[in-house]
Amino acid sequence: MAKKTLTTNQGVPVADNQNSLTAGQRGPVLLQDVHLIEKLAHFDRERIPERVVHAKGAGAHGYFQVSKSLAPYTKAKFLQDPKKKTPVFVRFSTVVGARGSADSARDPRGFAVKFYTEEGNYDLVGNNLPVFFIRDAIKFPDMVHAFKPAPDTNIPVSSSANSRFWDFISLTPESIHMITWLFSDRGTIKSYRKMEGFGVNTYIWVNDKGKGRYVKYHWKPAAGIETIDRHESTRLAGEDPDVATRDLYDWIASGKTVEFELKVQLMEFEDEFRLDFDPLDATKTWPEDKYPLMPVGKIVLDKNPENYFAEVEQAAFCPASIIPGIEPSADKLLQGRLFSYADTQRHRLGPNYLQIPINRPNAAVNNNTRDGSMQNGEGFSGTVNYEPNTLGGGMPEQSGGPVFGGRPIVGEEVRRKIVLTNDFQQAGERYRSLSKKDQDHLVDNIIDPLSHAKKEIQKRMVANLTKADVALGKRVAKGLKI
Numbered sequence: 001m002a003k004k005t006l007t008t009n010q011g012v013p014v015a016d017n018q019n020s021l022t023a024g025q026r027g028p029v030l031l032q033d034v035h036l037i038e039k040l041a042h043f044d045r046e047r048i049p050e051r052v053v054h055a056k057g058a059g060a061h062g063y064f065q066v067s068k069s070l071a072p073y074t075k076a077k078f079l080q081d082p083k084k085k086t087p088v089f090v091r092f093s094t095v096v097g098a099r100g101s102a103d104s105a106r107d108p109r110g111f112a113v114k115f116y117t118e119e120g121n122y123d124l125v126g127n128n129l130p131v132f133f134i135r136d137a138i139k140f141p142d143m144v145h146a147f148k149p150a151p152d153t154n155i156p157v158s159s160s161a162n163s164r165f166w167d168f169i170s171l172t173p174e175s176i177h178m179i180t181w182l183f184s185d186r187g188t189i190k191s192y193r194k195m196e197g198f199g200v201n202t203y204i205w206v207n208d209k210g211k212g213r214y215v216k217y218h219w220k221p222a223a224g225i226e227t228i229d230r231h232e233s234t235r236l237a238g239e240d241p242d243v244a245t246r247d248l249y250d251w252i253a254s255g256k257t258v259e260f261e262l263k264v265q266l267m268e269f270e271d272e273f274r275l276d277f278d279p280l281d282a283t284k285t286w287p288e289d290k291y292p293l294m295p296v297g298k299i300v301l302d303k304n305p306e307n308y309f310a311e312v313e314q315a316a317f318c319p320a321s322i323i324p325g326i327e328p329s330a331d332k333l334l335q336g337r338l339f340s341y342a343d344t345q346r347h348r349l350g351p352n353y354l355q356i357p358i359n360r361p362n363a364a365v366n367n368n369t370r371d372g373s374m375q376n377g378e379g380f381s382g383t384v385n386y387e388p389n390t391l392g393g394g395m396p397e398q399s400g401g402p403v404f405g406g407r408p409i410v411g412e413e414v415r416r417k418i419v420l421t422n423d424f425q426q427a428g429e430r431y432r433s434l435s436k437k438d439q440d441h442l443v444d445n446i447i448d449p450l451s452h453a454k455k456e457i458q459k460r461m462v463a464n465l466t467k468a469d470v471a472l473g474k475r476v477a478k479g480l481k482i
Helices: 034-044 137-147 163-170 173-182 230-239 243-253 269-273 308-313 332-348 425-433 436-450 455-468 470-480
Strands: 021-023 057-066 086-094 109-117 120-127 203-206 212-221 258-267 294-303 326-328 413-415
Touching: 034 137, 034 332, 057 109, 057 243, 057 258, 057 308, 086 294, 120 212, 137 163, 137 332, 163 436, 163 455, 173 425, 173 455, 212 269, 230 436, 243 258, 243 294, 258 269, 326 332, 425 455, 436 455, 436 470, 455 470
Parallel strands: none
Antiparallel strands: 021 413, 057 086, 057 294, 086 109, 109 120, 203 212, 203 326, 212 258, 258 294
């Protein structure tokens, strides 16, 4: 096969397609990374009008209530008063499958919460598994391309029983930890009410004194965790492909509520260099013995959508929807998501997607953005659409006060992988923590689809699994007759 050099859409050679351009080795990511922006912006526009990922989902309305004031940790107003109920809308979804795919298929599940706070909307956009396949957003389009139908045949759909999926995974060592989660029975469910949720990425909480800490989010279902095995998953995909959507709707329609407890892990900034892995790496979890889960509050879902399209389908979430007291970290996956999610919604729903009722903040919106498709004109009048001004009395004016950030950034412009990758340790620990039954299911769940991949890909996967745990690698190799 003739050698080909990877290029941008302009035909410019790409020297590094693995790492975003950052200020120093650990970020944050620079906007001048034109290759990253080109990849993400193009990727965001690849499906019309269906979501590229998280296409099939279910949703419900409810409220969030904090259990105690979190003033020592964050100044976010909705996290202060235990008597206050903040309205929320939650969208559960599958990630890879198209809108007509089965709820029970092996796939991560989206767990996105929109808090309609008095300071504006706050979106906590996560999954039902605590880690992800990749650590750098520059690889996200490649990852989804490998998981979606092949461009020449348009198959498979929502299936890992092919060489494309395993080819990418076997060449992406940091994905092994995610594989030990996704290919356990955690990857197949039939109820959104009975799964955990995780923020996955690392964020920052800042209190009113300017003190910051890293934070990770965990949602714990009041109904407990329920999974199914791959045989039950296959049966339901044929007999009741909407099982999780139906379960959520029927449960709330019967007058019952769905509850999740929110807990967080907190880490001091100085601790990030004391670990044997990078805590901002989305393919890693924080040890709970060092960073215990702290109860925060709960969400209660008690109302079904009245119009699926208007509410569930048009619901738009973005990790960049943050409020004072909550900030993004330099997590390379999160940094790309800050741009990509909102950019996707502008393409899918239009530049004024935040005027759609399900996305509209409860807080007042005052700015100088007047035009664009679907502009309804509410709240806008007069000749002034710029700032600063005197013709409009200087309104709307800046709020003043501290802006977020303030942490020093030092480093040269680089495209480099983080130093502390340590990609196999937590994967091995995860495997060894499973019961004998769950280990057997994990091995079987990997062997079945991996057997459809090419032999050289199987060998790469076995090598990676062996680095995580020798017994795991040997068992998969035996099942594949390698």
